[in-house]
Amino acid sequence: xxxxxxxxxxxxxxxxxxxxxxxxxxxxxxxxxxxxxxxxxxxxxxxxxxxxxxxxxxxxxxxxxxxxxxxxxxxxxxxxxxxxxxxxxxxxxxxxxxxxxxxxxxxxxxxxxxxxxxxxxxxxxxxxxxxxxxxxxxxxxxxxxxxxxxxxxxxxxxxxxxxxxxxxxxxxxxxxxxxxxxxxxxxxxxxxxxxxxxxxxxxxxxxxxxxxxxxxxxxxxxxxxxxxxxxxxxxxxxxxxxxxxxxxxxxxxxxxxxxxxxxxxxxxxxxxxxxxxxxxxxxxxxxxxxxxxxxxxxxxxxxxxxxxxxxxxxxxxxxxxxxxxxxxxxxxxxxxxxxxxxxxxxxxxxxxxxxxxxxxxxxxxxxxxxxxxxxxxxxxxxxxxxxxxxxxxxxxxxxxxxxxxxxxxxxxxxxxxxxxxxx
Amino acid sequence: xxxxxxxxxxxxxxxxxxxxxxxxxxxxxxxxxxxxxxxxxxxxxxxxxxxxxxxxxxxxxxxxxxxxxxxxxxxxxxxxxxxxxxxxxxxxxxxxxxxxxxxxxxxxxxxxxxxxxxxxxxxxxxxxxxxxxxxxxxxxxxxxxxxxxxxxxxxxxxxxxxxxxxxxxxxxxxxxxxxxxxxxxxxxxxxxxxxxxxxxxxxxxxxxxxxxxxxxxxxxxxxxxxxxxxxxxxxxxxxxxxxxxxxxxxxxxxxxxxxxxxxxxxxxxxxxxxxxxxxxxxxxxxxxxxxxxxxxxxxxxxxxxxxxxxxxxxxxxxxxxxxxxxxxxxxxxxxxxxxxxxxxxxxxxxxxxxxxxxxxxxxxxxxxxxxxxxxxxxxxxxxxxxxxxxxxxxxxxxxxxxxxxxxxxxxxxxxxxxxxx
Numbered sequence: 066x067x068x069x070x071x072x073x074x075x076x077x078x079x080x081x082x083x084x085x086x087x088x089x090x091x092x093x094x095x096x097x098x099x100x101x102x103x104x105x106x107x108x109x110x111x112x113x114x115x116x117x118x119x120x121x122x123x124x125x126x127x128x129x130x131x132x133x134x135x136x137x138x139x140x141x142x143x144x145x146x147x148x149x150x151x152x153x154x155x156x157x158x159x160x161x162x163x164x165x166x167x168x169x170x171x172x173x174x175x176x177x178x179x180x181x182x183x184x185x186x187x188x189x190x191x192x193x194x195x196x197x198x199x200x201x202x203x204x205x206x207x208x209x210x211x212x213x214x215x216x217x218x219x220x221x222x223x224x225x226x227x228x229x230x231x232x233x234x235x236x237x238x239x240x241x242x243x244x245x246x247x248x249x250x251x252x253x254x255x256x257x258x259x260x261x262x263x264x265x266x267x268x269x270x271x272x273x274x275x276x277x278x279x280x281x282x283x284x285x286x287x288x289x290x291x292x293x294x295x296x297x298x299x300x301x302x303x304x305x306x307x308x309x310x311x312x313x314x315x316x317x318x319x320x321x322x323x324x325x326x327x328x329x330x331x332x333x334x335x336x337x338x339x340x341x342x343x344x345x346x347x348x349x350x351x352x353x354x355x356x357x358x359x360x361x362x363x364x365x366x367x368x369x370x371x372x373x374x375x376x377x378x379x380x381x382x383x384x385x386x387x388x389x390x391x392x393x394x395x396x397x398x399x400x401x402x403x404x405x406x407x408x409x410x411x412x413x414x415x416x417x418x419x420x421x422x423x424x425x426x427x428x429x430x431x432x433x434x435x436x437x438x439x440x441x442x443x444x445x446x447x448x449x450x451x452x453x454x455x456x457x458x459x460x461x462x463x464x465x466x467x468x469x470x471x472x473x474x475x476x477x478x479x480x481x482x483x484x485x486x487x488x
Numbered sequence: 489x490x491x492x493x494x495x496x497x498x499x500x501x502x503x504x505x506x507x508x509x510x511x512x513x514x515x516x517x518x519x520x521x522x523x524x525x526x527x528x529x530x531x532x533x534x535x536x537x538x539x540x541x542x543x544x545x546x547x548x549x550x551x552x553x554x555x556x557x558x559x560x561x562x563x564x565x566x567x568x569x570x571x572x573x574x575x576x577x578x579x580x581x582x583x584x585x586x587x588x589x590x591x592x593x594x595x596x597x598x599x600x601x602x603x604x605x606x607x608x609x610x611x612x613x614x615x616x617x618x619x620x621x622x623x624x625x626x627x628x629x630x631x632x633x634x635x636x637x638x639x640x641x642x643x644x645x646x647x648x649x650x651x652x653x654x655x656x657x658x659x660x661x662x663x664x665x666x667x668x669x670x671x672x673x674x675x676x677x678x679x680x681x682x683x684x685x686x687x688x689x690x691x692x693x694x695x696x697x698x699x700x701x702x703x704x705x706x707x708x709x710x711x712x713x714x715x716x717x718x719x720x721x722x723x724x725x726x727x728x729x730x731x732x733x734x735x736x737x738x739x740x741x742x743x744x745x746x747x748x749x750x751x752x753x754x755x756x757x758x759x760x761x762x763x764x765x766x767x768x769x770x771x772x773x774x775x776x777x778x779x780x781x782x783x784x785x786x787x788x789x790x791x792x793x794x795x796x797x798x799x800x801x802x803x804x805x806x807x808x809x810x811x812x813x814x815x816x817x818x819x820x821x822x823x824x825x826x827x828x829x830x831x832x833x834x835x836x837x838x839x840x841x842x843x844x845x846x847x848x849x850x851x852x853x854x855x856x857x858x859x860x861x862x863x864x865x866x867x868x869x870x871x872x873x874x875x876x877x878x879x880x881x882x883x884x885x886x887x888x889x890x891x892x893x894x895x896x897x898x899x900x901x902x903x904x905x906x907x908x909x
Contacts, residue, residue, distance in 0.1 A: 086520045088498060088850045113790065125783075129775020133840040136847025160847040164498065171847075196784070204789040207810060210739035211791070216635045315737050315909060318631035350580075351573040360567070363624030366632060384632045386624075412573075419576030426595035427578075430523040430693070431855055 066429045067450050068269070068439065071284070076265040076292030079284035080439055083274040087432050088164055090172055090272025092179065092280055093156040095440050096264040099296055100149050100233040106205065106240020107248050107256050109144040112153050114193060114201045114253060116142035119181035131178060135171040136160035140179060147443030148331075148375050149233040149298050152267075153260065154440060155179060158433075161273045172276050176283050184261070184286070192254040205245050209237070213314075216481060220320035221382055224479035227310055228324030232299045234376055263293045265444040271432045295445050298331060298376065303474040311480045319387040320481040322380055323397060327472040330377035332447070335472075337457045338465035342473075343372040343379055345417035345466065346404045352417065353400040353409065358383060364393045375446070379473065387483050394478065404470045407463070414463055425455040491697075494873040498853055502863065502873035503697045509708035511684040514863040514873065515700050516692035518856060524598050524693030525856035527864050528605050529589035531718075532681035534661075535654040535801065536586075540717065541680050548677060549668040551626075551661015554583040556674050558622050559614055560590070568608040577601040585655050586800035587868060593857065598695055599703050606689075606707035612678045614671035623666065630660050637738045637906045641808070645744045645904035648732035653721040655802045684711035690863040693856030718754065720801050725750045726899040733905045742906045743814035745821060747896045749803040755869040756798050758879035763891045764796040764805065766841045766883070770833055771824055772807055778824045787817050800868070805896060814905050825896045832889040842883055849877050 068080035098108050122128045132138045138159040145152040157179045162170040187194060212219055222237065229235040266287050270280035303326035329335045347354035347370025358368040368383035381401075385393040403409060428435050428451040438451060449457075490506040505513040534554060538547050561568040561581070572579040577594035579601075590609050594601050633639050643658050650656040660666075691700050727748055749756075749764075756764075772779060772794030782788040792809030811817050852858045863873060 086518065087854045089854055124780065125774045126777065126780050129773060130837075130840055133769075133775055133844040135843075137844030137851075138847065158851070160850060164850055166843070166846065200783055200786075203786060207740060207789045208791075211810060212739075214637050214738050214742070217632070317634045318628065349573070349578075350569040355569075359625055363621055364628075366625055366629040384628055386628065386631070416573035416576075420573070420578065423576035423595045424578065427523045427593065430518075430521045430595070 067452065071281070073284055073288050074290065074292070076294065076444065077287045077290065078267050078444070079281065080267065080269045081277060081280065082269070082271040082435065083277055084271055084432070085273050087272065088161055089158050089432070090161050090276050091156060091158050091270070091432050091436050092176060092283065093154065093269045093436050093440060094179070094183065095267045096153040096260045097147060097150045097267070097295055097444050098153065098260060098264050100151055100236045100238070102236050102241065103244065104256070105151065105236050105238065106245035107252055108151050108153060108260070109239040110201050110205050110245070110248060110253060111257055111260065112142035112144060112155055113204070114197060115155065115182050115186060115257070116140060117197050117201070118187050119178070119185045120187050121181055122178065123187040128178070135175045136165070138171060138175045140182065144238055145440055146238050147441050147446070148373070150295050150443055151238065152440050152443065155183065156436070162275065163273060173279050176279050180283060180286060188254070192250040195250055198250045198253060202245060202248055205239065206242060209239055209242055209245065216316055216318070216320055217382065217384065220322050220479060220481045221380055223310070223312065224322035224324045224380055224477065227308055227477045227479055228326065228378055228380070229301060229376070232301050234299070234378065262290055265292055265295060267439065267444060269436045269439055271436055297445070300330065301377070302326060302328065303476040307475050308477040310477070311482055313482050313484050316481060316483050318384045319390045319483070320382065321385055321390050321393055322382040322479045323394070323475060324477040324479070325379040325381070325473045326476045327377040327379065327469070327474065329469050329472050331375040335465055335469040336374055337454065338461045339372065339469040340374050341418060341421060341458055341461050342404060342466045342470045343370050343374070344421045345409065345414055346370045346400065347381055349417060349420045353403060353413070354381065354397060357400055358393060358396050362396060364389055364396065368397070390480060390482070398475070401473065405467070405473065407467050411463070414466065418458060418461070421458055422455055425451040425458070496853065496874050497850065497877050500853070504873070505697070505701065507704055507708060508710065509684050510711040511704070511708055512688050512867060513700060513704055514688065514690045514867060515695065515697045516859050516863060517695055517697070518693050518859065521694035521856060523593060523595040523856055524691060524695045525591065525593045525860045526602055526605060526689070526691045527589045527591045527860050528609050528687065528689050529587055529864050529868070530681050530687045531586065531800070531868050532588050532677070532686065533584050533586040534657065534659040536681065536718070537654055539680055541676055546676050548673050549661060550657045550665040551659070552669055552673060552677055553588055554660050555622065555626060555666055555669050556677055557581050557583045557588050558626060559618065559674060560609060560612060562613060562618055563608050563611050564613040568604060571604045571608070572601060575601045575604065583659055584799065585659060585802070589864065599699060602700065602703045603707055606703065609682070610707070610709060612675065612682070614674045616671060619669060619671050619674065626660065626666055627663050630663055633658070633660060637736045637742050640734060640736060641742045641744045641904050641906045642806070644732045644734055644906070645746045645902050648729040648904060649727045649746050649748050649804070649902035650802070651724055651728040653723045653802055680716070683714045684708065685714040686716060688864055688867045690860045690867065692859035692863065718800065720751060720754060723751070727902045729902060731903050733907065735907050735909050738906055738908045740810045740812060741814055741908070742810055743808065743817065744904045745807040745818050746902050746904070747805040748900045749798070749805070749895050751801060751803060754800050756803050758871055758876045759883065759887055760891065761796070761798065762845060762876070762880050762883055763887050764803070764895070765845060766833070766838070766888055767892065767896070768794040768796050768805060769841055769844070770828065770837060771821070778820060782817060782820060787811050787813055787820070814903060818903050822898055829892045832892070833885050835885055838885045838888065842880065845880050846877070849880055
């Protein structure tokens, strides 16, 4: 399955995936803006702010009731990471008209509602309503503060910031408190107008072929804009010395996160080999990390490696007993060394490959995963489908995996530790 | 072998087979799908800590069902994850209060993966050494949960609300309780609950009934007839405690307001469940007046939401979120519930929510995973495939009003709060 790509204009694409296997149609609109400390909080507030109302349905309650009437259609409004850009995302999921009761179709009305939310918000004196902005700012600040509630995510974010210090990649996706506090209705209105006029847009439709004309007409509303391309990704390298950061909090478990850098990045010939290498290291329940750190030494419940392959950044994270953090770190580094030196069997490699190939194939049977693949790929992504990547992964050799793995360098170690160390 | 076919509103069919081994098999082929999702589940969860076996009463430590789930992956000769590695399937398992299920998803080599699933779940192998090895792994899983405030606020609420029902005990147990687990106790649990008559195999996706049955015929060992007594706990209607508080490193107080529903049978009916979902949305969805009012007053943020949660022997409404003043949210909800009980559900609102419910039920049929989960859940509750959608179409406002009189009474509630330090 490959989407049919229509270029509405330069920087505005419509990816159409006619597919009658699902009960629900998806229509997703994504505006891409560069991740920057000065704007991230403002931009992240835009999707939920727009989701609050339009002139025809000026309150969350009115929108909620309209969506209920449309067979419980949903409009998600969020921000996703697309490497060093924010994807400002509004995604409609609506029951396919084939299943509408008593001939009362919903898709056209739901798509119209999505359009009104984007283009026709209930402004007052030309700007967003003060009460909406206030509530949204409060929600944004509370969500930023609540990062601390999820210790694993908190630790991963902290390690990411350490790993890519001073690069756009390290900017928190939802911005920072100090900036969000300064956001006003004027700032948000200007940002909204700017995004509508200049941000690269990707629109995706996946659903019954009968819905295609509705989706296409929607996409064409984005013609005639002055799109500004996104800046290229910042090329980073590992720090000369491994950075170590330890934070203490009233927790029971130690969160251990290792950050790695690599020169293999977007467009590099070993890009897909790196993907396979990281899968072999820690991407499955039979990976080197899982089979050793967890199964052999019983040090943890989870130990995974996740790569932002385009950025050349990898995180390895595990939750361990505080007094065994050093042992776990040593074992993780030992497994990394095994990967780099080829100390694994051909079966290990083929198992990792099979698992990755299987996962890539499964994207086609999950509408939301398939659409998300193209959202996070972003307008400066290479546009490859899961099937394209699959073909490439099939051809990766052991030598290429080794060559990619050899470029992995430990850059930083972050630990979240209990206040009183149990030793 | 008894085979029955059920039609769904989408035009698809689900085939139910009672296999000669005693296992019920449900197959939901999805046209045009390459991937498949299989669940092999047993009606056995963390609540089943006291039972009879060979006329003997056995009491086992908290967390043993979950421990058993971990240990079953390890057979005498090989770890199941290693076997799956050769097929490329993505395998996992979970234990809830009332179920344990082993699962895999795959896009290729389905039969080989199904063979592994049916094989390892039927071959327990527990020794002192292998049981010991898991203490460290599950210990860290428990520690991870201990640091999770969302989990703490919920499990505290359950512990306070329920007086005797074992849902008041954490599914994973404690580091202390799992230290008492022995191979003998694991075998006692296994041979009591992992009888094929007490289990189900649910498969959805790019598969055929014939494919599944061919593997089942080859792999399933006939099970002895089973007489399992799973009595309803003698739980009082009122909540044990109306309030429980705790502290953890959190940004703002988290709250979970639960309302216990009285149970007269092991499971609620489809109509009960659907009515409960409508009530939850009338009260607390973003299309409710209460949500708007609380948001305007700054008492909730967008993490607020209401859900209905039920299983074997328990059912409850949950209203959860983050708030500087959880008590004020509680008071507002109680007032709103009282008003709704007096007025009954508005006819127009009911009609909208029924359409929404219909749409959401159909959305579950989108993916192999949600399809298989739905089959398993409904089977354990004693519902035929498609019954819930039919019940949705038949729902009336009176169904809602009648339940509003029995549920959500102030004395059935518990407010759990986790505050920052």
